[in-house]
Amino acid sequence: MPKVSMTVNGKPVTGDIEARTLLVQFLRENLRLTGTHVGCDTSQCGACVVHVNGVAMKSCTLLALQLEGANVLTIEGVAPSETQLHPMQEAFREHHALQCGYCTPGMIMSALDIVRRKGNELDDHTIREELDGNLCRCTGYHNIVKAIGAGAKAMAK
Amino acid sequence: MYNFTYHRPATVRQAANLLAKNPEAKLLAGGHSLIPVMKLRLAQPSALIDLNQIDELAGVEVKGRSVVIGALTRHADVANSQVLQQVLPGLASVPGSIGDPQVRNRGTIGGSVANNDPNADYPAACLGLGATIVTNKRRIAADDFFTGMFSTALEENEIIVKVMFPIAKKAAYEKFKHPASGFALVGVFVAKRGSDIRVAVTGAGANGVFRVKSFEEALKKRFSPKSIEGMTIPATGMNSDIHASPEYRAHLVGVLARRALAKATARGDSDVPGAIAGM
Structure with a gap:
């Protein structure tokens, strides 16, 4: 299976995934970062919005393989510490x-x-x-x- | 979504070679039309050739009397281009009405033009400005490029590299936006460049984007909403669906053309920088 490497919430991650794996699936199912949600799965509802290289995008309409080398920020990565909210x-x-x-x-x-x-x-x-x-x-x-x-x-x- | 093999070429040449080797492959630009269609299994390409790493394909620049926009330029980057807002604000206003902010951060002009969705905005801008679509093989005039709903003159193994828009003195786009999808129920782009007057309509036609010759003729005397006051186009050939009847779409073509003309003429000559005045 194809391999992908990216940085998620400041940490380098890799995965062996099918080409058809969406970014939101990779985040939720491979990395178990389930804060990013799937609402409509048709790029309308915005429950899956994450930042890719600092820019907001809908992770249900991106392939994880397209994010090779990218910097991804999810809701899990916005708070400054375990005990503090953004x-x-x-x-x-x-x-x-x-x-x-x-x-x-x-x-x-x-x-x-x-x-x-x-x-x-x-x-x-x-x-x-x-x-x-x-x-x-x-x-x-x-x-x-x-x-x-x-x-x-x-x-x- | 059915599985596929994934390729990430670094140059247009590599992409073209991959396309030649994989007859069932599709090019992947922003993916905001293709990926949804693949999820529905309405498209099942054997391979995706991702153009997103090809840096040479992105950017907005003024070259002589044209604005050249790279095929991979995102909608947000076109909308926010200061040089474009200065020389051709009518075109700069088009991508700002596509989808929503997140979609505009990913979707591309090349993808939109190649897809030729009958409700998409860019085809109207291309036809309305008399743009030239530049591929890895040739240059295609917008008048010859859009050949019908989801159809274009692109041949197999042909990749859009950039789109060249002549800088029109007066140009504007008006759109009746479908409130849920953001697509144009009807959108009209009007432009005047010297004696070349164009009125291009998206969303309304059952066969995709088209020009309204009767309006263009009437506007030759004077490029003003008054010149087409009360004019309509026939409902035959208009699209019909749950959102609007052919008659309603035909009606909107007249209304939006007049609004676009009002906007284009209100911008006036004073908005045109000296360097390009007189065109």
């Missing part, structure tokens, strides 16, 4: 920006990408527009938008 995670907790929690990892990875592209001062309209690729079936958008605004600000500190 400011964006903390903002989601503080603002109760999750109900069932299924979309949350993707929401947070997308939120970090919004901050990368748009900075730390985000108005609600911008956040809503930028969340085009993330669906919350609990429809908890109101608090998600609040959390991202607050989390973005907190990241500047």
Whole structure:
């Protein structure tokens, strides 16, 4: 089987995988990093968003083999330590920006990408527009938008 | 998804050789159309030839009176290109409306053009600007390139390398976006470059992207929404599905063409940098 090597959350990883293995499968099934979710499996819902070389992408629509040598960041890799949350995670907790929690990892990875592209001062309209690729079936958008605004600000500190 | 063999060439030449050796192979660019289709087992290529490591294929640059966009340039990189926003804002606005931010971070212009989805945005921009699609073998005018729904003039073993867009003085795109998919229910690209006036429509036609000659003729007198006030196109040949009837799509062509013209003319001459004024 083809071999793939990449860096996930700062650690070098390798795997022998079928060519058809999606990045999200590689993360969840080979590396047992199950924080990245599969919602729709059709690149619409955003539950599978991870960062590839610093840029948000949908891991259900990438082949793991395409990520040879790449730097991948998943939700498991954003917190600074075992006991501390990332400011964006903390903002989601503080603002109760999750109900069932299924979309949350993707929401947070997308939120970090919004901050990368748009900075730390985000108005609600911008956040809503930028969340085009993330669906919350609990429809908890109101608090998600609040959390991202607050989390973005907190990241500047 | 059925399994396949995977190749990662470093040059276009290597990719072409691999393609020649694997007749059932497909080229993989952003993969945001191909991988979903493979998941549904609607496509089952024996091999995928991944173009993503070929650095020479990505980038946006102005060359003379054209903007040249490498086939592997991501939608986000085209949308954010400052040089493109300066010289041809009508084109720069197109990729920003494709999919969602994550999709735009991966999808490519070459993939979109080669796929020729009947609801895709780039085919309208290519036809509307009279672009030239440059492959590893030849140059193909957009008018000859898009040959029908999901069909192009590309031959086997042919790889899109870049797309050259002439810099039009006035150009704009207007799209009625399907709220769930983000695809164009109807999208209209209008452009004026000297006496060359083009109106290209995506999403509406049952056979893919097309030009509206009656609108183009009417716009020769004056490139303004008023010139096509009240004009419509026949519903025959329009696509019909659960999202919209042929009549509704035909109606939207007129509405969106007028909106695009308003946008293109509002940008005005003052937006055109001195170096390229007079084209």
